[in-house]
Amino acid sequence: MSQLRGGGVVPRSPFPLLPLRTGALFPGTSITLPVGRSRSVALLADIKAGAIIGIVAQRDPRVEDPGREDLHDLGVFARVVDVARVANGGYRLTIEGLDRMVLTALVQHDPYWLAEGSIAPEYAGDAEEARVLAASLRERARELGPQLGSNLADVAAAKAEPGVYADLIAAALGMSTEKELQVLSELRIGPRLALVAELLNEAVHLAELKRKADADVRKELGKNQRDAILREQIRALQRQLGDGDEEDELSNLRRRLDEAGLPEEARATADRELRRLESIAPQQAEHHVIRTYLEWIADLPWTQRAPARGGEQRTQAASGPDLDAVAAKLDEDHRGLEDVKRRILEHMAVLKLAGKTRATILCLAGPPGVGKTSLGQSIADATGRPLVRISLGGVHDESELRGHRRTYVGALPGRVIHAMKKAKVKNPVVLLDEIDKLGTSYRGSPEAALLEILDPEQNKTFQDHYLELPFDLSEVLFVCTANDLSTLSAPLRDRLEIIEISGYTADEKVAIARSHLIPKHLKEHAIDPGALTITDAALGVILRDYTREAGVRQLGRELTKLCRALALEVARASDGKLPRMHVDVDDLPKYLGKARFFSEVAERTQVPGVATGLAWTPVGGDILFIETSRMPGKGRLEITGQLGDVMKESAKAALTYVRSHAEQIGVDVAQLEQEDLHIHVPAGGVPKDGPSAGVTMFTALTSLLSGRKVRSDTAMTGECTLRGRVLPVGGIKSKVLAAHRAGISRVILPQKNARDLEDVPKEVRDQLTVILVDDMSQVIAAALDATPMTPTVGGSMIDRDGLDPTGAT
Structure with a gap:
């Protein structure tokens, strides 16, 4: 053994x-x-x-x-x-x-x-080398023993063979199991001594790092303790001065910041400003600036969301009831506007199926009074989100939207950040009202600022100049309203999903008055719902003779007059009985005064040279009269009515067409060289321009020079070329509705606008005769009477059968 x-x-x-x-x-x-x-x-x-x-x-x-x-x-x-x-x-x-x-x-x-x-056999190797290595290790251990503990110092004094001495030092170092096994596995005495010496130096280095870290911790703890003592002394002084609530407010602010769920960058900024706030006396002006800034950060909805009923639920089972609820809410609040409702429902369906939403920008474009703002409220109610309205009319400073930098006195965030703070959630419905009324000044262009706010690719990191922190607007549902999109720049229009609202038909206005306006105004005037009754005939007369609009705003004012008249009778009632008012057609002058509008189409077109056109305006469609006259002269053309360059060029083109087709139309070209022509568009105080009046000018000149009257029941629109080709124009729905409101029964439209008739309500199409043309010869055949009239010596027009237009012989 x-x-x-x-x-x-x-x-x-x-x-x-x-x-x-x-x-x-x-x-x-x-x-x-x-x-x-x-x-x-x-x-x-x-x-x-x-x-x-x-x-x-x-x-x-x-x-x-x-x-x-x-x-x-x-x-x-x-x-x-x-x-x-x-x-x-x-x-x-x-x-x-x-x-x-x-x-x-x-x-x-x-x-x-x-x-x-x-x-396990050990390998001694060179005995002299082993003794030298052991002596060096002993000296090193004796020198470093106090730094690593008394146990190593005791081992350093032990007398043992070189191999055993290396084992004793290794055991005293208290290394990890891996390193101890590394020494135990080394059977060569010389390399074992060298390995232990290396591990000894490493242990000393780690011990120095640990001592330095401990010293830093003790120093920091000492600083924190000193700061805590100083803060307690400051609080005691503040309590003596009556400012003891300041520390409680700082603690409350710190708690609000902790609960706000700030992103990493915002959290770092808030912590830095908090440390600055704690080191500044409350009496200093900078203290209030920093505190206001931190309160804005704490009040913003960084993570809070409203649980939308119309979206963000991906289950198929929930999709039907949710969208049905949105549709029911839109139908409850608005009559008609089926295309608008369908577009909104399509948008909400995509929003539901897509899960996490991106910023969406809807633009409701149309004349005043058609319900653009109330549609935004209906969208918010239907989706379960809060609505915040930002009025952009007259805003001409970029800082109104982006905020002012904190270098300015009284700086605050812009209207967008104000809206998010008011909404208290990061996915509200934000209504940007009157986006087409933005101004521009030397302070910058607010429209350019909207390019970032309304860009789904950029607004997830929107930076307000005051906050100077990225704020996520990617879940906001933006709804813009505008009357005239032509004033918007092309880049801004490119960011908008435009939904056009042209106006209501007469039947729709009557239904809106019955279901919305009358109950609303009766409630506002504290009148019993059954106290006022208005016949359908009376409502029709109000629409025809007292209002002329695409929306229902003026209709609401007329109904308010009726409610005020009834309120006066109720207030004067002394017998306790509530009076009732029944309004029929004959009662309207008593309560609303004399009629303000009447149909002048028949009167205007009694003589040749007057044509009825259809025009689009920012407040909806309207009819437009173009009058022409001839007089002795030298073949000159006079144009009046504050017309733009496009309409002036249309007038010149119309005269050229008439001269080039004089034989077909029945016009004496030689006589034109001895007469001056005058084209006038009434309402000269209103600037007018656009290509849509081209066909009307052609027709008016042809009527004047041929002596054939324009049919009084006919209106027209379209652009015309020198060769007589009729080109398509825009705003067909608004123009057709305007013709219907004016009592016109025949409308001449360009052939290529046939597809736009689908947007016109069916009840309007059924009451109109629509004539589609692609050449001026078709327009003349459809618009002019077959029998021409000839001028008398006095200049009045007489029918060729011997009767003047008034019926006198």
């Missing part, structure tokens, strides 16, 4: 084996460790002090029942010094390392581990 270096004999194979979860035992050292595993407890119950066992480390400390592959190949033979029972049923074992051991096999698991192995 082989003799062990520390005394004792190598046990016969197989010998008891005790695996260690962590750490390693070195020859010449002793350790005490707790033993609790069932097999290890069974081993210690079967051996006594003085027994020789094998000690080996596990590769993975989490393995409860290790096999051969779970154990390292190199371990240590150890002598059992003491075995003591502890209270929890386990043992406390003290062992002493003797020699390195090579584990060859694990032969038994139950009741405890038995293994086979032998002493």
